[in-house]
Amino acid sequence: MEWQEVLLKLIKNKISLFGIGIIIFFVIISISAPWLAPPADPDDPYMIPRAGWSIQPKPPSEDHIFGTSEGQYDIFYGIIWGARTAFRVGLIVVGISTLIGILIGTIAGFYGGVIDEILMRITDVFLSMPFLVAAIVLTTILGKGLDNVMIALVTFGWMGTARLMRSQVLEIKAEEFIQAAEALGANDIRIIMKHVILNTIFPVVINASMRMGSIVITASSLSFLGVGAPTGYADWGQMISFSRNWILGSQGNALQFWYTVLIPGLAITFFCLSWNLVGDAFRDILDPKLQN
Amino acid sequence: MMSYIARRLLILPVILFGVSLLVFSMLMLIGPYKRLSTYIKSPAELKTANLDTLVDKYGLNDPFYVQYSRWIKGVLQGDFGWSETAGQPVSKAILSRFPATLELALLALIPVIMGGINLGVFSAVHHNDPWDHITRVFSIVGWSIPTFVFGLVVLMIFYGVLGWFPPGRLSVWAEDIIRSGEFIQYTHLNVIDGLLNGNLRVVGDALRHLIAPVISISILWWAYILRITRSSMLETLRKDYIRTARSKGVKEKLVIKKHARKNALIPVVTVAGFMVLGLLGGLVITETIFGYQGLGKFFASAASQLDYAAVLGLALYFGFLLIIINLCVDVSYAIIDPRIRLE
Numbered sequence: 331m332e333w334q335e336v337l338l339k340l341i342k343n344k345i346s347l348f349g350i351g352i353i354i355f356f357v358i359i360s361i362s363a364p365w366l367a368p369p370a371d372p373d374d375p376y377m378i379p380r381a382g383w384s385i386q387p388k389p390p391s392e393d394h395i396f397g398t399s400e401g402q403y404d405i406f407y408g409i410i411w412g413a414r415t416a417f418r419v420g421l422i423v424v425g426i427s428t429l430i431g432i433l434i435g436t437i438a439g440f441y442g443g444v445i446d447e448i449l450m451r452i453t454d455v456f457l458s459m460p461f462l463v464a465a466i467v468l469t470t471i472l473g474k475g476l477d478n479v480m481i482a483l484v485t486f487g488w489m490g491t492a493r494l495m496r497s498q499v500l501e502i503k504a505e506e507f508i509q510a511a512e513a514l515g516a517n518d519i520r521i522i523m524k525h526v527i528l529n530t531i532f533p534v535v536i537n538a539s540m541r542m543g544s545i546v547i548t549a550s551s552l553s554f555l556g557v558g559a560p561t562g563y564a565d566w567g568q569m570i571s572f573s574r575n576w577i578l579g580s581q582g583n584a585l586q587f588w589y590t591v592l593i594p595g596l597a598i599t600f601f602c603l604s605w606n607l608v609g610d611a612f613r614d615i616l617d618p619k620l621q622n
Numbered sequence: 623m624m625s626y627i628a629r630r631l632l633i634l635p636v637i638l639f640g641v642s643l644l645v646f647s648m649l650m651l652i653g654p655y656k657r658l659s660t661y662i663k664s665p666a667e668l669k670t671a672n673l674d675t676l677v678d679k680y681g682l683n684d685p686f687y688v689q690y691s692r693w694i695k696g697v698l699q700g701d702f703g704w705s706e707t708a709g710q711p712v713s714k715a716i717l718s719r720f721p722a723t724l725e726l727a728l729l730a731l732i733p734v735i736m737g738g739i740n741l742g743v744f745s746a747v748h749h750n751d752p753w754d755h756i757t758r759v760f761s762i763v764g765w766s767i768p769t770f771v772f773g774l775v776v777l778m779i780f781y782g783v784l785g786w787f788p789p790g791r792l793s794v795w796a797e798d799i800i801r802s803g804e805f806i807q808y809t810h811l812n813v814i815d816g817l818l819n820g821n822l823r824v825v826g827d828a829l830r831h832l833i834a835p836v837i838s839i840s841i842l843w844w845a846y847i848l849r850i851t852r853s854s855m856l857e858t859l860r861k862d863y864i865r866t867a868r869s870k871g872v873k874e875k876l877v878i879k880k881h882a883r884k885n886a887l888i889p890v891v892t893v894a895g896f897m898v899l900g901l902l903g904g905l906v907i908t909e910t911i912f913g914y915q916g917l918g919k920f921f922a923s924a925a926s927q928l929d930y931a932a933v934l935g936l937a938l939y940f941g942f943l944l945i946i947i948n949l950c951v952d953v954s955y956a957i958i959d960p961r962i963r964l965e
Contacts, residue, residue, distance in 0.1 A: 591775065
């Protein structure tokens with residue numbers, strides 16, 4: 331299937347159109363962040379401004395339309411700049427880890443033999459630790475900070491792509507046009523770049539789009555547990571961690587601080603939902619077994 | 623099948639060695655002085671001796687392979703160092719918290735597997751009609767909500783508003799009962815111990831504390847299993863033998879139950895390993911939110927307090943657990959799938 335055809339189907343499908351709509355919405359928010367929520371210090375826009383030092387969150391008001399969180403961090407500001415954080419973490423981690431996965435999977439599948447065996451056993455080793463646990467361990471060791479979170483997520487995030495790419499390459503290696511290219515004397519690099527990768531990349535790209543959601547969830551989980559973004563950084567996971575002490579409300583008013591958890595919670599859920607909707611539609615379109 | 627299992631068993635030591643090397647490499651990223659905590663037997667050691675002597679004593683400036691072989695010897699004897707968070711040796715802390723996590727995980731598996739599979743079959747049987755769309759939307763939304771958001775909302779509603787499911791593992795009075803001499807802790811799983819001791823109040827209290835974390839942890843994997851079962855079932859329903867069965871006049875219910883479902887479940891088994899992987903991660907979040915004293919909460923608090931000994935010990939422990947579980951999954955897969963069994 332050609333990619334133009336896939337794109338057309340994606341837009342025609344109501345569910346994925348909805349997903350694309352949400353993604354575009356978040357893109358617009360991220361681009362216009364400096365106007366929607368002007369930073370106090372333009373050199374450091376990701377630090378959420380504080381409206382005071384009192385601990386108790388304050389409900390939505392004219393000055394703070396989404397209210398303020400524990401420590402008077404403005405929720406609206408955090409949501410807007412947090413969208414940028416989410417895109418940054420998602421795109422960088424998914425991008426780099428996918429590249430690593432493609433590289434390792436292609437080499438393993440194309441050369442086979444001992445190289446394949448070694449690379450795949452290394453992949454198995456990295457897969458032997460729960461993703462979240464491994465990411466927490468490495469971030470703890472490297473220290474707090476978004477850069478370290480991204481390093482940890484890349485380190486433990488390439489294995490799925492590598493396995494997928496390997497099986498794709500194994501399939502295509504048997505095709506006649508690869509043998510023809512070999513017979514014509516093309517060197518390995520040319521065959522890999524020109525014939526193998528171009529013909530196997532599509533499922534990998536879909537896989538990458540589907541990983542955006544889970545990567546952003548994992549990154550914010552780290553911030554939620556207090557090992558990710560530094561305190562006060564515009565990150566949805568951290569904004570939710572600010573709500574933890576207030577989740578039970580006060581005597582007789584259990585939902586008093588609903589805005590501290592629900593607003594950032596909805597932001598992150600919709601962000602992940604949009605990528606999953608698109609990925610899901612992608613999969614349906616490309617899975618020939620599901621076609622009638 | 624034997625050669626398949628034999629191959630898996632042969633690889634096992636290689637993977638175990640690899641994981642230990644990976645964890646040790648991460649350990650080596652920390653400076654020698656900070657690394658000390660992973661070697662000492664108790665904090666008293668830090669007070670009696672000068673830090674430089676201790677670094678020398680444990681050879682923390684030796685070459686990588688020398689340190690690795692020394693470290694792995696200790697690990698094999700169950701020595702993971704001293705945990706500041708738990709105030710006891712890491713291995714002891716892990717063993718004492720393991721039953722709590724096991725209990726939660728086992729209880730979560732039941733709704734995940736039963737619910738996910740049945741909904742997936744249901745959705746496939748109703749392919750493309752409104753029921754199918756509803757379950758699919760449910761599954762994709764469930765897959766998109768982060769565990770920590772869902773868990774907090776569950777806590778807010780079921781404890782804050784309704785007061786049904788309190789956080790923690792047991793109420794104080796139940797804690798007193800299980801600590802008393804008359805209550806014998808056979809397994810340290812409170813529900814099972816309660817049943818064995820014939821104390822239904824303890825069973826009820828333990829379940830009451832387990833329901834909320836189980837709900838929070840299962841929604842994600844419910845959605846996942848539903849998705850896998852649905853697509854595998856759809857594929858199976860198009861197979862020739864299903865058409866044959868239908869044309870023979872077998873009732874639709876029987877076709878689904880006897881012919882399709884069994885075969886559709888084989889791919890579901892393959893993802894079980896992946897699911898356990900995710901469940902272990904989810905436990906870290908869920909136990910933290912609900913103040914449930916298990917391995918996950920221990921891990922999270924150790925990480926936020928930079929308790930390296932506990933973090934690395936747990937990483938190794940989780941890795942080890944996962945390798946064993948994956949081996950079981952692979953073997954059971956070989957037993958279930960006749961294509962591999964009869965090879």
